[in-house]
Amino acid sequence: xxxxxxxxxxxxxxxxxxxxxxxxxxxxxxxxxxxxxxxxxxxxxxxxxxxxxxxxxxxxxxxxxxxxxxxxxxxxxxxxxxxxxxxxxxxxxxxxxxxxxxxxxxxxxxxxxxxxxxxxxxxxxxxxxxxxxxxxxxxxxxxxxxxxxxxxxxxxxxxxxxxxxxxxxxxxxxxxxxxxxxxxxxxxxxxxxxxxxxxxxxxxxxxxxxxxxxxxxxxxxxxxxxxxxxxxxxxxxxxxxxxxxxxxxxxxxxxxxxxxxxxxxxxxxxxxxxxxxxxxxxxxxxxxxxxxxxxxxxxxxxxxxxxxxxxxxxxxxxxxxxxxxxxxxxxxxxxxxxxxxxxxxxxxxxxxxxxxxxxxxxxxxxxxxxxxxxxxxxxxxxxxxxxxxxxxxxxxxxxxx
Numbered sequence: 001x002x003x004x005x006x007x008x009x010x011x012x013x014x015x016x017x018x019x020x021x022x023x024x025x026x027x028x029x030x031x032x033x034x035x036x037x038x039x040x041x042x043x044x045x046x047x048x049x050x051x052x053x054x055x056x057x058x059x060x061x062x063x064x065x066x067x068x069x070x071x072x073x074x075x076x077x078x079x080x081x082x083x084x085x086x087x088x089x090x091x092x093x094x095x096x097x098x099x100x101x102x103x104x105x106x107x108x109x110x111x112x113x114x115x116x117x118x119x120x121x122x123x124x125x126x127x128x129x130x131x132x133x134x135x136x137x138x139x140x141x142x143x144x145x146x147x148x149x150x151x152x153x154x155x156x157x158x159x160x161x162x163x164x165x166x167x168x169x170x171x172x173x174x175x176x177x178x179x180x181x182x183x184x185x186x187x188x189x190x191x192x193x194x195x196x197x198x199x200x201x202x203x204x205x206x207x208x209x210x211x212x213x214x215x216x217x218x219x220x221x222x223x224x225x226x227x228x229x230x231x232x233x234x235x236x237x238x239x240x241x242x243x244x245x246x247x248x249x250x251x252x253x254x255x256x257x258x259x260x261x262x263x264x265x266x267x268x269x270x271x272x273x274x275x276x277x278x279x280x281x282x283x284x285x286x287x288x289x290x291x292x293x294x295x296x297x298x299x300x301x302x303x304x305x306x307x308x309x310x311x312x313x314x315x316x317x318x319x320x321x322x323x324x325x326x327x328x329x330x331x332x333x334x335x336x337x338x339x340x341x342x343x344x345x346x347x348x349x350x351x352x353x354x355x356x357x358x359x360x361x362x363x364x365x366x367x368x369x370x371x372x373x374x375x376x377x378x379x380x381x382x383x384x385x386x387x388x389x390x391x392x393x394x395x396x397x398x399x400x401x
């Protein structure tokens with residue numbers, strides 16, 4: 001993997017000099033061949049890193065860095081497996097330590113019957129990595145991991161898993177840790193009869209936790225292609241979660257999303273959109289997490305033929321520009337990047353409602369701690385409302401005297 005790809009760099013520098021107007025993006029450029037599932041960060045020193053898994057077997061986790069997000073040359077192998085390590089998520093914590101969580105194949109039980117666990121590695125320099133720590137250890141698939149550290153330093157891990165070996169739909173689970181080494185028991189977050197995947201958790205500038213995921217929304221009684229939509233839940237502590245709000249409800253597929261809040265407080269969900277029949281790059285935004293713009297298409301590859309855009313991540317760098325990385329099959333299976341500034345017309349939005357039940361009381365009873373939001377909240381709201389009415393009556397009486 002330690003190569004300089006001259007053809008890719010020629011394309012890269014050509015597009016680098018394209019003028020990027022407000023709300024516009026440059027054309028995507030190709031950076032890493034035979035690769036998949038990029039996770040990009042800019043570290044405390046300003047260096048860019050992308051963790052990814054190799055596409056050719058055996059699949060392993062690799063990492064590459066860059067000083068300018070344009071030239072990517074320094075490749076380091078993170079895991080050495082004879083089976084499959086894939087779907088890495090990379091972060092740097094508040095102390096400067098790098099962490100990668102990923103899904104690791106631990107057992108092949110039969111045709112289309114596998115067991116994946118979530119594993120974790122860490123590094124002080126991004127180059128030399130620890131031996132893997134097993135974070136989940138069950139007989140079913142655990143996949144699509146995402147690691148996050150909150151404002152107080154607590155780590156949260158979200159992922160998708162089956163309830164048991166007879167389950168056919170994935171649900172969202174999570175664990176938390178105060179040191180990254182000792183983890184809580186799994187907490188089940190959703191229990192839909194449809195698969196929930198790609199969970200991502202963030203904490204906004206006001207301290208509220210948000211979790212985004214996509215849910216399989218196609219009808220089970222008819223033959224249909226893949227159909228997913230984006231959903232959100234919120235929390236005050238990262239453990240007890242609200243009911244679910246549906247963000248998208250299109251006739252076409254919306255999937256492979258990412259989720260960030262930028263330095264101005266705006267929320268963004270880059271994603272794959274199937275609006276053209278191809279798998280295009282899309283993005284949607286929200287000023288408050290409650291009113292969302294429609295999906296805006298950033299590419300138009302339906303005229304060129306198949307341009308599959310899968311797994312994505314996006315950051316805002318120290319200069320305020322956004323870097324959008326994704327997997328595509330346009331030139332084999334590899335990783336692409338585009339740079340730019342998202343634009344959304346805040347006047348064209350739709351409101352979301354947190355009104356879809358998240359988990360049943362029966363299934364929640366099996367959690368190590370109950371995750372259904374405290375039922376006393378509604379009672380407290382009623383009390384507050386009643387107090388406000390009394391105050392209003394008192395003020396009106398005073399004004400009438």
